[in-house]
Amino acid sequence: MAKPLQVEVYNPNGKYRVVSTKSMPGTRWINLLICTEKKTILSVEDIISLIGNKCDGVIGQDWGERLFSALSRAGGTAFSNMAVGYNNVDVDAANKYGVAVGNTPGVLTETTAELAASLSLAAARRIVEADEFMRAGLYDGWLPNLFVGNLLKGQTVGVIGAGRIGSAYARMMVEGFKMNLIYFDLYQSTRLEKFVTAYGQFLKANGEQPVTWKRASTMDEVLREADVISLHPVLDKTTYHLVNKERLSKMKKEAILINCSRGPVIDEAALVEHLKANPMFRVGLDVFEEEPYMKPGLAQMKNAVIVPHIASASKWTREGMATLAALNVLGKIKGYPIWADPNRVDPFLNENSPPPAACPSIVNSKALGLPVSKL
Numbered sequence: 001m002a003k004p005l006q007v008e009v010y011n012p013n014g015k016y017r018v019v020s021t022k023s024m025p026g027t028r029w030i031n032l033l034i035c036t037e038k039k040t041i042l043s044v045e046d047i048i049s050l051i052g053n054k055c056d057g058v059i060g061q062d063w064g065e066r067l068f069s070a071l072s073r074a075g076g077t078a079f080s081n082m083a084v085g086y087n088n089v090d091v092d093a094a095n096k097y098g099v100a101v102g103n104t105p106g107v108l109t110e111t112t113a114e115l116a117a118s119l120s121l122a123a124a125r126r127i128v129e130a131d132e133f134m135r136a137g138l139y140d141g142w143l144p145n146l147f148v149g150n151l152l153k154g155q156t157v158g159v160i161g162a163g164r165i166g167s168a169y170a171r172m173m174v175e176g177f178k179m180n181l182i183y184f185d186l187y188q189s190t191r192l193e194k195f196v197t198a199y200g201q202f203l204k205a206n207g208e209q210p211v212t213w214k215r216a217s218t219m220d221e222v223l224r225e226a227d228v229i230s231l232h233p234v235l236d237k238t239t240y241h242l243v244n245k246e247r248l249s250k251m252k253k254e255a256i257l258i259n260c261s262r263g264p265v266i267d268e269a270a271l272v273e274h275l276k277a278n279p280m281f282r283v284g285l286d287v288f289e290e291e292p293y294m295k296p297g298l299a300q301m302k303n304a305v306i307v308p309h310i311a312s313a314s315k316w317t318r319e320g321m322a323t324l325a326a327l328n329v330l331g332k333i334k335g336y337p338i339w340a341d342p343n344r345v346d347p348f349l350n351e352n353s354p355p356p357a358a359c360p361s362i363v364n365s366k367a368l369g370l371p372v373s374k375l
Ligand SMILES: NC(=O)c1ccc[n+]([C@@H]2O[C@H](COP(=O)([O-])OP(=O)(O)OC[C@H]3O[C@@H](n4cnc5c(N)ncnc54)[C@H](O)[C@@H]3O)[C@@H](O)[C@H]2O)c1
Pocket: 084, 085, 086, 105, 106, 108, 112, 160, 161, 162, 163, 164, 165, 166, 184, 185, 186, 187, 232, 233, 234, 235, 238, 239, 260, 261, 262, 286, 287, 309, 310, 311, 312
């Protein structure tokens, strides 16, 4: 039996009842909706008790059959993940109960790519190790060999999954650090290729070494050739343990591996063994296989930089995610159609004008036969 919860209620006499299972930043989403809950991580039982007998929609994360069934019994038809990745949502169960599932694409792209770039730099230049050394009072004076790391300029950055975030990260590393690009994706990223070509021409015209790009035909090609490899695919059956013991062994001994996608894309136990055996190999991780836990040994590895799933944690992005999630739920409740292009959600984020009368991004709109907006 769930304990009674302290709930913050906005607009108690409102026509609809929408629940947010996590406290979200900013106020725009509240103005667009709702009520929120102070506690941060709720159990399934807590959420069911919050849904109660009447609930039109919910914003949350990690939803399965029991929650969709409870929402449907309470008359609800709308759920939005406050995230772009929805591997943590049982969309088949949502379809079964006729519940629309929203996500928050686009607004996280640059913020997440920036964290991947930050981890790349932190790993390459051993920033966390050096910070710990300094705080421990171990610094005696400048030494030629103190925390020597890797220069990125002229090296090769490898991107696995060159979608929105992977492409943004690739552009940052190519333009910011003049790295050459090799990428692997199921689809060609023509815009990214054009960007690198144009930047290479610009550098050449200025008498500098041009940057280059290559679309790899296999992932192993990226692993063999790149000096820094960043993972940005969705998590599904094809990407589970995409990086395993065998693939780690194909990477350069001094390579850097970054993961801001989903933890299970890497076999984390195999990674810990690889880090132990290869002290010059470095890793930057935002996500973990069994969050919030880490596999034994990872926390002790000096060659790992580890942060708690904060890739999308910039103020602008988190407020934007909350806004998109609220608009997904609100739009569905109001019977609005679905926005035609989830890669172009800017009109929903402009605080100076009312949002379009549409749901920004509903991932199961086709399965539910929901109409597409003509806007
Ligand atoms: N750490 C975080 O806080 C955080 C923040 C945002 C997104 N993410 C994760 O990043 C993922 C990507 O987000 P996005 O907006 O760039 O999505 P996206 O759909 O634009 O890009 C995903 C790319 O992965 C590619 N892909 C799919 N299967 C592949 C495979 N087997 N091999 C290689 N490439 C493959 C797709 O073709 C696509 O180009 C999300 O699904 C989410 O899980 C994490």
